Amino acid sequence: MTVRAIPTAGFSAGASVVVIGAGAAGLCAALAAQEAGVEVIVLERDSLPRGSTALSAGLIPAAGTRFQKARGIDDDATLFAADIARKAHSESDAAMIERIARESGPAVEWLADRYGLPFSMVDDFDYPGHSARRMHGLPSRSGLELIDRLRQAAEERGIPLILNATVSALYADRNGRVGGVEIARPDGAHDQLGAGAVILACSGYGGAPDLVARHILEMRGALYFGHPGNRGDAVRWGEALDAKLLHMSGYQGHGSVAHPHGVLVTWAVIMEGGFQVNNGGVRFSDESQGYSEQAAIVLAQPDGVAFNIFDARIAAIARQFADFRHAESAGAILEAATIGDLAARLHLPGDALAQTFSEVEHAKATASKDRFGRAFAGSQQLLPPFKAVKVTGALFHTQGGLAVDPAARVLDRNGEPLPNLFAAGGAAAGISGPRASGYLSGNGLLTAIVLGRLAGQSAAKLVEART
Ligand SMILES: Cc1cc2nc3c(=O)[nH]c(=O)nc-3n(C[C@H](O)[C@H](O)[C@H](O)COP(=O)(O)OP(=O)(O)OC[C@H]3O[C@@H](n4cnc5c(N)ncnc54)[C@H](O)[C@@H]3O)c2cc1C
Numbered sequence: 001m002t003v004r005a006i007p008t009a010g011f012s013a014g015a016s017v018v019v020i021g022a023g024a025a026g027l028c029a030a031l032a033a034q035e036a037g038v039e040v041i042v043l044e045r046d047s048l049p050r051g052s053t054a055l056s057a058g059l060i061p062a063a064g065t066r067f068q069k070a071r072g073i074d075d076d077a078t079l080f081a082a083d084i085a086r087k088a089h090s091e092s093d094a095a096m097i098e099r100i101a102r103e104s105g106p107a108v109e110w111l112a113d114r115y116g117l118p119f120s121m122v123d124d125f126d127y128p129g130h131s132a133r134r135m136h137g138l139p140s141r142s143g144l145e146l147i148d149r150l151r152q153a154a155e156e157r158g159i160p161l162i163l164n165a166t167v168s169a170l171y172a173d174r175n176g177r178v179g180g181v182e183i184a185r186p187d188g189a190h191d192q193l194g195a196g197a198v199i200l201a202c203s204g205y206g207g208a209p210d211l212v213a214r215h216i217l218e219m220r221g222a223l224y225f226g227h228p229g230n231r232g233d234a235v236r237w238g239e240a241l242d243a244k245l246l247h248m249s250g251y252q253g254h255g256s257v258a259h260p261h262g263v264l265v266t267w268a269v270i271m272e273g274g275f276q277v278n279n280g281g282v283r284f285s286d287e288s289q290g291y292s293e294q295a296a297i298v299l300a301q302p303d304g305v306a307f308n309i310f311d312a313r314i315a316a317i318a319r320q321f322a323d324f325r326h327a328e329s330a331g332a333i334l335e336a337a338t339i340g341d342l343a344a345r346l347h348l349p350g351d352a353l354a355q356t357f358s359e360v361e362h363a364k365a366t367a368s369k370d371r372f373g374r375a376f377a378g379s380q381q382l383l384p385p386f387k388a389v390k391v392t393g394a395l396f397h398t399q400g401g402l403a404v405d406p407a408a409r410v411l412d413r414n415g416e417p418l419p420n421l422f423a424a425g426g427a428a429a430g431i432s433g434p435r436a437s438g439y440l441s442g443n444g445l446l447t448a449i450v451l452g453r454l455a456g457q458s459a460a461k462l463v464e465a466r467t
Contacts, residue, residue, distance in 0.1 A: 025425025253295025
């Protein structure tokens with residue numbers, strides 16, 4: 001992934017705005033740029049756009065939406081921004097957080113009203129760190145539906161989506177102005193395409209073991225659960241262009257991937273009153289802090305595994321997620337009439353699990369905090385039949401990346417915007433700061449959708465101003 005000098009002969013073909021990557025960020029950027037009246041082309045490595053977006057639950061947090069109002073949920077951008085900043089230990093840029101929180105509601109309503117995405121609220125459980133219910137999802141609660149609907153919207157509007165097109169190099173001048181891109185085709189052919197502005201929407205570096213090992217020591221060698229084609233291209237181009245990299249140790253992990261089935265088990269099973277034990281049958285953390293930081297905590301347990309303990313009522317809530325249904329059909333979710341039987345099915349020490357269970361239920365009954373600081377007040381008792389799943393921790397996506405300003409312009413090492421380069425989604429530095437624990441649920445798609453839209457608008461404005 002190199003940066004080359006702009007050919008003196010120029011380019012025989014080109015577009016005003018070239019978007020690299022057709023995940024949620026790239027497709028939102030393309031839709032926004034086209035709406036602004038400029039010619040836009042999307043280049044995608046795969047034969048069908050999928051990305052990490054398709055692997056996600058497709059849930060987008062947004063504040064002050066009409067969907068929330070219809071449910072009587074009181075929320076606004078200020079409250080949302082405060083939640084993001086608090087979870088990020090105030091280690092992320094306040095102006096970026098404020099802009100993204102403010103644009104979140106309009107972005108979700110834009111996708112709903114202009115492109116017909118049928119969002120509804122997840123309103124039957126709380127996500128850790130959110131002080132209002134603000135997760136918006138599509139009927140299947142899957143990112144596959146999200147990416148398919150975004151692709152369909154782009155196709156219906158005639159936006160050229162060039163597939164099997166890996167961008168292998170950028171062409172730029174000495175001032176960092178990008179004049180075009182090189183495209184590598186599966187048959188080994190190479191094409192060139194000129195660009196008035198380029199939007200990097202090719203996500204993060206979870207699929208680049210060298211970059212993970214360099215920047216995220218605690219996830220070195222861990223299972224990567226995101227899209228394998230996200231190989232850190234934006235970061236490598238950014239380094240070559242002297243762009244500023246930010247929060248490179250930040251990432252979203254998840255401490256609840258069914259093992260060995262490799263299926264995400266929603267954190268709702270924990271937030272609704274479930275808990276995790278290790279293979280000694282004992283708890284080891286305050287799980288309610290968040291699923292992201294729990295990845296490394298679970299991996300630090302014996303054999304790198306844990307067991308989620310919950311019940312049938314919680315399973316009914318979790319079943320709204322396609323992933324949970326897959327986990328059930330894969331046989332990952334076990335059931336038993338008593339805690340003793342559950343321990344036997346899980347090959348856990350029965351006495352230890354029974355003791356742990358009664359401690360948790362006592363904390364619920366007395367509305368007290370447990371020894372890890374988890375507040376169980378308001379959690380319902382677990383009732384038979386009990387459910388359990390063996391899980392491990394995984395790296396979902398990286399949160400570090402290219403520093404951008406609130407207009408999604410890529411910044412150089414001095415904090416000045418590069419002339420015509422934009423970044424969104426996993427390609428840009430996130431708003432979670434430098435640690436896994438800084439990730440508030442939904443920060444991934446939030447910055448893909450909101451920054452993607454802003455990048456498209458900003459790039460369009462730039463090229464229009466030049467003509
Ligand atoms: C299992 C899982 C569950 C998740 N659940 C949620 C959730 O519920 N809510 C949430 O907010 N976030 C979630 N996330 C995170 C979320 O999926 C990502 O933050 C988001 O999808 C990133 O979008 P993106 O468009 O930046 O990247 P992607 O969707 O990964 O798209 C990037 C695209 O760029 C293409 N590409 C890469 N390099 C090149 C190149 N050189 N040339 C051409 N194309 C290239 C890739 O093929 C890919 O299609 C989850 C992630 C995972 C893995």
